[in-house]
Amino acid sequence: xxxxxxxxxxxxxxxxxxxxxxxxxxxxxxxxxxxxxxxxxxxxxxxxxxxxxxxxxxxxxxxxxxxxxxxxxxxxxxxxxxxxxxxxxxxxxxxxxxxxxxxxxxxxxxxxxxxxxxxxxxxxxxxxxxxxxxxxxxxxxxxxxxxxxxxxxxxxxxxxxxxxxxxxxxxxxxxxxxxxxxxxxxxxxxxxxxxxxxxxxxxxxxxxxxxxxxxxxxxxxxxxxxxxxxxxxxxxxxxxxxxxxxxxxxxxxxxxxxxxxxxxxxxxxxxxxxxxxxxxxxxxxxxxxxxxxxxxxxxxxxxxxxxxxxxxxxxxxxxxxxxxxxxxxxxxxxxxxxxxxxxxxxxxxxxxxxxxxxxxxxxxxxxxx
Amino acid sequence: xxxxxxxxxxxxxxxxxxxxxxxxxxxxxxxxxxxxxxxxxxxxxxxxxxxxxxxxxxxxxxxxxxxxxxxxxxxxxxxxxxxxxxxxxxxxxxxxxxxxxxxxxxxxxxxxxxxxxxxxxxxxxxxxxxxxxxxxxxxxxxxxxxxxxxxxxxxxxxxxxxxxxxxxxxxxxxxxxxxxxxxxxxxxxxxxxxxxxxxxxxxxxxxxxxxxxxxxxxxxxxxxxxxxxxxxxxxxxxxxxxxxxxxxxxxxxxxxxxxxxxxxxxxxxxxxxxxxxxxxxxxxxxxxxxxxxxxxxxxxxxxxxxxxxxxxxxxxxxxxxxxxxxxxxxxxxxxxxxxxxxxxxxxxxxxxxxxxxxxxxxxxxxxxx
DNA sequence: GCGGTTTACTGAACCGGTTTAACGGGCAGT
DNA sequence: ACTGCCCGTTAAACCGGTTCAGTAAACCGC
Numbered sequence: 001x002x003x004x005x006x007x008x009x010x011x012x013x014x015x016x017x018x019x020x021x022x023x024x025x026x027x028x029x030x031x032x033x034x035x036x037x038x039x040x041x042x043x044x045x046x047x048x049x050x051x052x053x054x055x056x057x058x059x060x061x062x063x064x065x066x067x068x069x070x071x072x073x074x075x076x077x078x079x080x081x082x083x084x085x086x087x088x089x090x091x092x093x094x095x096x097x098x099x100x101x102x103x104x105x106x107x108x109x110x111x112x113x114x115x116x117x118x119x120x121x122x123x124x125x126x127x128x129x130x131x132x133x134x135x136x137x138x139x140x141x142x143x144x145x146x147x148x149x150x151x152x153x154x155x156x157x158x159x160x161x162x163x164x165x166x167x168x169x170x171x172x173x174x175x176x177x178x179x180x181x182x183x184x185x186x187x188x189x190x191x192x193x194x195x196x197x198x199x200x201x202x203x204x205x206x207x208x209x210x211x212x213x214x215x216x217x218x219x220x221x222x223x224x225x226x227x228x229x230x231x232x233x234x235x236x237x238x239x240x241x242x243x244x245x246x247x248x249x250x251x252x253x254x255x256x257x258x259x260x261x262x263x264x265x266x267x268x269x270x271x272x273x274x275x276x277x278x279x280x281x282x283x284x285x286x287x288x289x290x291x292x293x294x295x296x297x298x299x300x301x302x303x304x305x306x307x308x309x310x311x312x313x314x315x316x317x318x319x320x321x322x323x324x325x326x327x328x329x330x331x332x333x334x335x336x337x338x339x340x341x342x343x344x345x346x347x348x349x350x351x352x353x354x355x356x357x358x359x360x361x362x363x364x365x366x367x368x369x
Numbered sequence: 370x371x372x373x374x375x376x377x378x379x380x381x382x383x384x385x386x387x388x389x390x391x392x393x394x395x396x397x398x399x400x401x402x403x404x405x406x407x408x409x410x411x412x413x414x415x416x417x418x419x420x421x422x423x424x425x426x427x428x429x430x431x432x433x434x435x436x437x438x439x440x441x442x443x444x445x446x447x448x449x450x451x452x453x454x455x456x457x458x459x460x461x462x463x464x465x466x467x468x469x470x471x472x473x474x475x476x477x478x479x480x481x482x483x484x485x486x487x488x489x490x491x492x493x494x495x496x497x498x499x500x501x502x503x504x505x506x507x508x509x510x511x512x513x514x515x516x517x518x519x520x521x522x523x524x525x526x527x528x529x530x531x532x533x534x535x536x537x538x539x540x541x542x543x544x545x546x547x548x549x550x551x552x553x554x555x556x557x558x559x560x561x562x563x564x565x566x567x568x569x570x571x572x573x574x575x576x577x578x579x580x581x582x583x584x585x586x587x588x589x590x591x592x593x594x595x596x597x598x599x600x601x602x603x604x605x606x607x608x609x610x611x612x613x614x615x616x617x618x619x620x621x622x623x624x625x626x627x628x629x630x631x632x633x634x635x636x637x638x639x640x641x642x643x644x645x646x647x648x649x650x651x652x653x654x655x656x657x658x659x660x661x662x663x664x665x666x667x668x669x670x671x672x673x674x675x676x677x678x679x680x681x682x683x684x685x686x687x688x689x690x691x692x693x694x695x696x697x698x699x700x701x702x703x704x705x706x707x708x709x710x711x712x713x714x715x716x717x718x719x720x721x722x723x724x725x726x727x728x729x730x731x732x733x734x735x736x737x738x
Numbered sequence: 739g740c741g742g743t744t745t746a747c748t749g750a751a752c753c754g755g756t757t758t759a760a761c762g763g764g765c766a767g768t
Numbered sequence: 769a770c771t772g773c774c775c776g777t778t779a780a781a782c783c784g785g786t787t788c789a790g791t792a793a794a795c796c797g798c
Binding site for chain 3: 010011012022023025026027030031054055056057058059060061062063
Binding site for chain 2: 784785786787
């Protein structure tokens, strides 16, 4: 019984101990029907006694597949997890990968490089979240030729994608707010996690609207706000990481800068709830003094006080669809054509929005300025 | 240029195309200083032209390490992600693994078996979350002989562990509530995610208190409640999954069963916020009619209305410590002795707790029953 | 012009499995 | 007794890298 546990036993050790070939041991585990039952039993017995487990890496190498899929994010994981959105997305992805017996590997930049991380990743396919055209390594990632499904990113012809109608959702939110009579609207945009606005890159220079999630939502907001005659200067757009704290800080900052919005359009529920908290600090009553609209419709929105008016997007389903698309693609031998899914958003009106307050006591009313 | 992209190019293809040996190609990537600079450049040029990337699995097999660590959870990932606690824990783990260049693999039961998932996992080590003694596969997991750090689980001599003083934290919460004069206390315990109570397994049969997180917290609560003369029957303990919805449903259920607590001790912040929402449905004012204490001190607790009184535990740091312990253990050649860290908890009093309401109009006062 | 050291590169072993083709022995059929 | 077939098992090739030991050529000093 006093085995010298110097190194992990390998298949050859088991074979020797059982007096059979390596092939027989392999069969005992993977094709028992090819062996006489008692031989298979004996081999398995010896294997257990020796504490043998097939080496998963060797198995992968031989099988030419890893039974693992990756979730790729352009941000460090510590940032990714700080955004509650991610948990629901991952819930969706994992529910289908798990069902099909796949493991889940998180892929985030390795020493600053996403490409390096991707090259090191032992996966059969990747679900890429929020990878936009402006990413510096985009070309290398494209070339990696790993089966990949893009989520919340501009579709590439060669890869399937899952998107959500961000623009329409955002427009609905803004129309709702305009319809309630609001004229002073603050937009809180997402920075970093999930979407990267990078407003002053791109060929057109200046304030270009790229195709990131943030950009699409912003376009949706503006498409309702501008026709209504509201002027949305750069001053009335603030940017924050998509966390509770981010939203709180962003609203307080705007307030200190002298902004006095009667409505807030936040690009995520986390931001909205942060703004809600900030408004409590400032003794603003929501929705009486201030209306707030979120985006995502995470469960937490139902649990705030007041419950949050928000744009619903099927976060979980986005994850599910992406995973399904990826697994389907892996199953299909030949290069099956890329598919592009566009999921719907819809406005969910709860109780964080109401008619704009009468404009008494606030600046001049009517003419001027 | 019209390369036949039948299969992924391998090192031998590059070697042939460049007119060198496989070894030279390998050196060009990993030990360029062993080659004449122009040779190395030429090889790399050919590699790029062919679109060659070293096969990560082959590399792992040869290197005998994966540069990946696993996070093991006894629940399916879709459940794990539903518990907001996990995101913060993962944030902690990933912040240190990332810094050391390790990838992160999520390990959850595969077709019902954790052992199977663990056997398939290509990791150098594992952080196991909430794995308690009663887990049916505990023996097999122990035998797996993968470096492992246990979190929120009874420490094993052979593995390092990170725990939190759940019992003291829970006691502090209960003492707080008792000190405020509450006599009717409802306990909402965690089921499933993170901790598995499994109350009627175990050698002692019946309602045994094992060593799961739930069990330790329960013991903490009782150690303050019982000396104060409160009777805590099984009726005043309800169980729910550690989610917002779980907490809401649990409180409503208790209320329908006729329970009229003046205080709630919830074993997680998610549960507490769910209960808070339920109390709003029931038109109970918190903290005037009902006091609520959470556990964890997640950021969301600061953003509820009223802000949540809760037991702080360093969730992020728990993840960090576990990852650090694991990586230290991997670094040390010999079997370094297991370390056991016990982190502190502390009560954070915010505004969801207040003195118990006077007992007028509720049942009989004074004598009897 | 010779021994000794570098330099630049290669051949082969190795990591630990899976799988294919083949092989020997026993048995049935003629 | 010989052919043909099936069964249980095995030898060897393969997956795609890394690395160790070794070698041939160039360089060095004397």
